[in-house]
Amino acid sequence: MAPEFTSLDHVTGALRTQGWALIAPADVAALSGTPLAQLDALAPGWDNLELDNYLKDGGRYRRRRHSCFVQQGAELAQTAHRAHWQSVEYNALHGGMHRMFEPMLPETIETPGWQGLLTALGRLFSDVRGAPRWYVEAHQFRIDTADGIGRPTPEGAHRDGVDYVAVILIGRHHIKGGETRIFEAEGPNGKRFTMTEPWTMLLLDDATVIHESTPIQPTGAHGHRDTLVITYRADGFQGESA
Template identity: 60%
Template sequence: MTSEFQPPYVPLAGLDQSLKTRGFALISAADVRQWLPATPDELQELHRGWNDLPADGYLKDGGHYRRRRHSCFEVRGEQVQQAPHRAHWQPLEYNALHGGMQRLFEPMDPALVARPVWPRLLGRVGAVVSALRGEQPWFVEAHAFRIDTTDGIGRPTPEGAHRDGVDLVAVFMLERHLIKGGESRVFEANGPAGQRFTLLEPWSLLLLDDQRVIHESTPIQPLQAEGFGWRDTLVLTYRSGGFQGD
């Protein structure tokens, strides 16, 4: 039996204040649906795209546990426009394992990003980072991740505790299927304080002020010794001034 630290959710009214004072905020699934707003059916339709994610061919640790897609968008208030497809790039400063590489992933399913809930979701998170940093255009990278137990364990953050080099990171938990582990850990970037918890609810949300905190998720394992499981997330990063690598 494993212990799980329950997420310290904040009410929607306290979202902005939590980001400003603690550098992160956790929102329950019910509040996320109200906040977007979105129906359970709309969110379920989005999640169906995770059953068709190509393997990540760039893992330097030799693993086969990560599948993903990646697309970029520009968010200007309520206006959301998809940017031309491009490689994902991070400097070594923020990703010691995979930084400095031009990693070109398959784009997100056009049918998925054409759904009305998609621009609503990106715009809503954009309003949060605008409240934190001021109204401006945001350059958004969207990552659809499935971490599975093909190798016995799966590593959501093989690079370890890190920052992403952006203004805001949004991690939507979509599904945990027959796994244990996958604990989220958030630490002050320039201090000793930290917090750990396990995101369990489908479509609960972790928001991170990337300039103030570092984060990681622990490896996952199957619930049964010979079993197979996975962890699905949607990760959005919001950056001012342009995409990394421009």
């Protein structure tokens, strides 16, 4: 199903009322103040991810990197490298353990579009909620189909235990599937669509919606799906007292 995009002037309202907004690539560039060509310069970083050795289904289909930042106003600072942690309440499959992934590479973080993108999202979420400081986790993912099927969300439909989530498509190559599904956390309504254009971005209010992506299958050699997931939390990083 083709996605229905939210215009930039309606994004904050959509997050407040329905809990999600889908932004077209050109508007992602406008929001971040970064030309699409500069955002595209981030994409080669997905060719150098490390295997996720924590998958409890035994799969070897997910590669990733992970880094953390703190944003206050227009200032974005990378933290010392730290583990990713979620409670079992939010991730029944992989929650409750500190997962230490390889950090994002400097050549990715130092790309001109990186800071513009993250700080723009922080400002937008502050417009919705008013938080003065955000604890930000960034995840690069590649889901591949070398073994025939890849699962973007092996934990199923879920929340992330944060305030806001941005899911950005970096690219799809020789695959089918990967449909995005959003459901009200406490209601009957849902939405489904497939993100196909690089730099399409889905924003989620993690308190009000749950989300998942369906498995992918190859349609040619080296089929894979690359995404950037960025989470924003006002009350510190998850797991700081775990």
